[in-house]
Amino acid sequence: MARNTATAGPVPAVAAPTQVRGSREKRERYLLASSYIGPAMIGILLFSVLPILYIIFMSFTNRNTFHFNPADSFFSDSKLGKYTFVGIDNYVRTFWDAKTSTFNTDFFFVMGNTMLYTVVCVVLFLVLGLALALLLNSPLIQLKSLYRTLLILPWAAPAIMTAPIWKFFFNSQFGPINQILRGIGIQDPPAWLGDPILAWIAAVIVNLWLSYPFFMFVILGALQSVPGELYEAAQLDGAGFWTQLRQITLPLIRPALLPAVVLSSITTFQQLNTVWILTNRGGPFASVTSPGATEFMMLYGYRQGILQNNYGLTSAFAMIVFILLFGLTIANLRATKITKGAYE
């Protein structure tokens, strides 16, 4: 079927003769398609696209506590209380510190730290999700549905509630983790959230707890479509567990895994609430001015921008993150061709 031709349903027997009947038929088809996608598009336009356009506009202004209201003339000189056009100033300031004429090392530290966190988290999601899905799919396990039901619970518990609970778990004095460590004879268990590296690891553990059920389910779903005969044939050929995993399972579930990886990479990169609550705004902090050990991209943007009313600067920061993530998404889609077929 030709692209850019609206046809009501892929029904060649009905569509073919009607296509010749000219523009009225065509217009009806467009109308039908628009009535199906229209409501969703209006929703996206109003509550996603318009806010983004507003952010783009603000990223070129100096709107902050001192310049809060629009000036009479957008391109006039900046006056106290009014915000005006400042060009790409905010974008430059995100990368470059004009006072010291050096790169803004905080920004690059936070970005690198967030990327490392994202990669570590997503790799662990995959490994754990795959291990659990294979276990739940294997004949070695009894009580499968009970296990599956219990394993899904972390997904069902709202993250906004579980983050404070995990914070209590890592409490150095009263937290159950250190209670257990003391119970098994470790006299001086660590102050988890007070140590930069341990706090970082704690954030990974909590994120893993929150996210593995999603991966487990995506992989379980994908495993259903792998034909069992392939494994029987492999067994006859003497292939062991790892060979079967590498040669059969992974290549066949790959198409289902890649979108999950792209999506959860984005959500992990943009994580805010959970870490914000867990490590008390991204701490521990080495000093007042430098970013904390778990101050990932969104926490940094939120703390530096929104909490200090630096709206212009935050908007430029949001645009930079957006361009970065969108670029990575597209590169990923191209490289892995996961949308191949989706547009046909």
Place this chain on the structure above:
Amino acid sequence: MSAIPATRSGSQTFHEINAQVQAEAAAGRRSARRKHIWKSVAANAAVLIFLVFAVFPLYFVITASFRPGQSLYSTSLELFPSHPSLENWTYMFTQTKLLLWMWNSLLVAGLTTIGSVLLCTSAAYAFSRWRFPGRDSILTLMLAINAFPGVLALIGVFVIFKELHLLNNLLGLVFAYTAGQLIFSTWNLKGFFDTIPVDLEEAARVDGATPTQAFLRVMLPLARPALAVTALLGFMGGWGEYITAQTMLFDESKYTVAMGLIGLQDNYRQPWGWFAVGAICMSVPVTLLFLALQKQLQAGLTLGGVKG
């Protein structure tokens, strides 16, 4: 297992040989079974160890809700509360607006569920089955919007809410949450529709059904798993969200449950017992939905159009 017995003297009868072969085969099966049992024990143990990690925090919350006052602050692990009490439960249900907050959240989450199922299903069907100008660009544009850091766009959303007079209005939250669900769920549903062969609709069309009838009567029943996923994600999106609600609502009587519970703590106190009660009340509806829909969940997450 070797079919030929390892030792055989010339004087054995056929029956003797046969018996020996069978005995050795049985021994082989036994050892294979023993190996299988050990593997099975190891696999079950692995799952059980992991279950502790998965479930212990939840168990802890349940016991915490029955611990009165400061007894949570103990330096040794207590698996059962030594003096269980309903103090926290009665406090939460009589002294706070927990029930009202839960009702607000239920309203918001329920309407978000209905909204996202209606909008996503029809849009996904159109994207899956019909070709129209702009289709590919819209699909890519939706992915692009998904990459925008939503929290930082809140200033923009706030301005739109103000213009539309939706501030401090639960309906405004419904709109924002529904819009938030549209992208993922439309892509996911489109992926599911793509896997359903078109023959069935063609048959319906040949029998005289309109495109809309074919969609409603033929496709929707087949897409039940993906619809269940859409509904579940819509409900969760509306039920547990915090930051948007915190930005858009001002009156305590309009608080959602997440807002109300977070509001219970301040810089000076961490009321863990109350918090635990709230967390349980908040988790119950979502957990029930999950348990009801978990079979569908496995089949309904197809993500982006390619079924594995």
